[in-house]
Amino acid sequence: MGEVTMSKGSFWALMFAFLGTTLLVGLLCGLLPNRDADCTIKVTEEPEEPRSTSSGPTTPPQLWEKIRLPTNLKPHHYDLFFRIDITNEEFSGTNTMLIECLQSIDIILIHSKLLVIDDNSITLAQNGGGGAPGVTRSWLYPENQYLVIELDGMLEAGTSYDLTIAFSGPLQEDLIGLYKSSYVNKDGDTKWLASTFFAPTDARKAFPCFDEPAHKAEFTVTIENEPGYFALANMPLDGDNETIADGWVRSRFQKSVPMSTYLLCFVVCDFISEEKETQGGVQFRVWARPEARNSVRYALEKGADIIDFFEDYFQIPFPLPKMDMIAIPDFTAGAMENWGLITYRETALLYTEGVSSPRNKQRVCTVVSHELAHQWFGNLVTLQWWDDTWLNEGFASYVEYLGVEEVEPDWGMGASILRMLQNFLGEATFKKGLNSYLTAFAYSNAVNGDLWFHLTQAADEDGKDIDVTAIMETWTLQMGFPVIDVTRSYGGNVEYSASQHRFLSNPDSEEQNTYPDLGYKWYVPLTHTSSANPNFQGDQIEWLNPDDEGYNKDIGEGSDSDWLLVNIREYGYHRVNYDANNWQLIAQQLEDDNTVRKRRVDCELNL
Incomplete structure (x- = not known):
């Protein structure tokens, strides 16, 4: 069958319908309930009064009864260690979190899901030395997937603390959190790997954490795995892999830039890769199971070119020293934009010349461009809460076609409300506003109003009397067109x-x-x-x-x-x-x- 063609008008009409769906889904994301509130933990005992959850109707809710974390504490760094046992389908580890107390409090709430926590492992120390309150008890509030840590004194505002917790959990084939995956090789043998999918709220299934997008922090990750496998993570290795006494392999990765927990990623596998360097000096690799080696070249070439294009378009260099893209055999979504280690369903990354269809080629290029756009718009600057998901997805859905048009100019794509926004602002003003927005909120969080403000500011600087906030509220705060x-x-x-x-x-x-x-x-x-x-x-x-x-x-x-x-x-x-x-x-x-x-x-x- 020959390649299917479509007029620009028809394509844009389809994209308008797609964006309308994206807006509705995005606006609903923040309202959806958690999919699974189950969790396992070693509990000392239930909290005693007055911390009972069976309060009367006039009693204010306890902190753990609220779906959002309190704002008293801010994480700055996670020092994570994982020992991932693929054969026995389990993992264990420790997490030392550097947290800053912004407002005095005598309780610590963090997320935990399907993890076994040893009460005796929980320690709290003042960072840099000095006294810290002791841990009196820890217990679970499963309705909100909280690990509640009670203290015998108040954390002091302006003081930073090191909180250490040991944990373990099952390595399940459930496609969320830290999970086990498999593929069958050319000899008919089943081969196993471990991968992660943390969006939106499943980092807590791999380690206890402040699992909300506004709580950005740096991550240092160390992984031990069985021989025959190797580990990948968001950042490059910090030195060479080390073979330890029991024959396992230890990999330590460089400290990450500040990012949200849902963007953390690591994979333990036996895959192969092809690589090249972008014009900006970024190490770019595409990974797949060994039998798919000949299917990664298209994504490698186009992906590297798209990174170069986005660096020029946003006028901001790619923030990390490397970019890995990996095709996971069992994957719940089309792709996930983890910073520096994007995970894909195989059909969204692999393309074989002469075998795959033209439609598959277009899908690979489009999805790769979408996920790479997120490295700036979504990762560098991240939504404050899930009710602004539509902006991340809507923007990536627009600029993905700019990336595609750059590397496949004959396809002629374009889309959406953001395309309309660029047109009435003018491309130069639009790009100036984006650069201002990304620079102002780099490694931080924003809401959609922040983008409108910076675009309005850019318009004013260019002598254009355009109130982007007023205009875009009529397009984003009501349904339809x-x-x-x-x-x-x-x-x-x-x-x-x-x-x-x-x-x-x-x-x-x-x-x-x-x-x-x-x-x-x-x-x-x-x-x-x-x-x-x-x-x-x-x-x-x-x-x-x-x-x-x-x-x-x-x-x-x-x-x-x-x-x-x-x-x-x-x-x-x-x-x-x-x-x-x-x-x-x-x-x-x-x-x-x-x-x-x-x-x-x-x-x-x-x-």
Whole structure:
């Protein structure tokens, strides 16, 4: 079967639908319950009053009854040791956390899931020497997957402490947390590996931690594994691997940059790799099971080129010294953007020339570009909480196509609300705002309003009176998109009036307005052209505002026989409905020329 082709108009229409789904899913992410609250721990005894959880209705909830961690403590560094026993399907380790007390408290809450914690291993010391409160007891609150550590005194604000905990857990084939995976080699033998998938809340299944995206910290990871395997992690090795007394292999990795727990990753396997160096000097490798060695070259070449492109586009160098991408045989998602060690489903990374389909080639390039975009937008700057997931995914879904167009220019892709945003700001202003945003929040956390602020600031510096926050709130705080009703004037100068209403596939469906102050009205950038003076650049933008009672635009010379087209090159995320006569003029144009065919057919079939 030959390669499937698609017009830009059709592709963008599909991408609009995809982004709408992305926005809805992203906004719901923060509201979803945890998938599994089970956990095992050696518990000393249940807490005594007044820490009982069976409080009356007027009693304020205890700290462990709240789904969010308290803000009294901030982690700065994790010193993690893992001994991963693939054969016996178990792992054990220790975690020494450097935590800063921001506000005095006599209790420590951290996340733990399906881990066995030895009470006697829990120690607390003041960093750098000095006294620290003692641990009186630890216990589990499974509803929120908390390990609760009670102290016999108060942690002092402004003081840092070292908290050490020993833990162990099962190495299960459940595809989340630290888990066991397998593949069958060419001889029919089952081969095993260990991998991680921590997003969004399963780092706690591998080690006790502050498992929320706002709690960024540095990580130093040491792994011991059986002979015949080797370990990979987010950062490069810190020196050579060491064979210890029992024949196992110990690998210590360099300290990471500050990052959220869900981006930590490590793999123990017997894979092979191909590698090259990017123009910026980043070591770039693609890993797969030995039999798939000939299928990694395409992702390697395109991935390295896309990193070079994003470094230039964002004007920020790739933040790590190496970038590994690895194809995991058993993987729950298409890919996961772990910083410096991206994990993929095999079909999203492996491509064999002459064997794989053109569609598979396109998928590999697109997914690789998406995950590499996240290394800046999502990893360098990370969402504050999961209700802003849509912004990370929406942005990566937009710039992935910029990366693809750079390395596969014949494919001609593009997408989304962010594409509209770039168009009305102008590319130079858009890129300036992104650079300002990424620089300001590097190795930290942000919310979507922070991006809008920096884009508005860039627009102001470039002499453009554009309030990005006000505009984008109408697109992100309410569902759907508008239909622009356009009515031509006839019998004189060509002008048109425009109004808007919410697009509904079923016009009789009942509307629900969660944000009544917005009223399903949008800030809509309008562009137009006509047969009297055709201009398909779309660079002259007028605004239809939410509170506009009537919008009229005089477009100058023309006659009643000239067609009018609004939303040039589909930069606007909306549909257009014309008066019947203008539809007829467009239809007549189609008999001789399909210049306006794509937009006309797309709108007419959906109105």
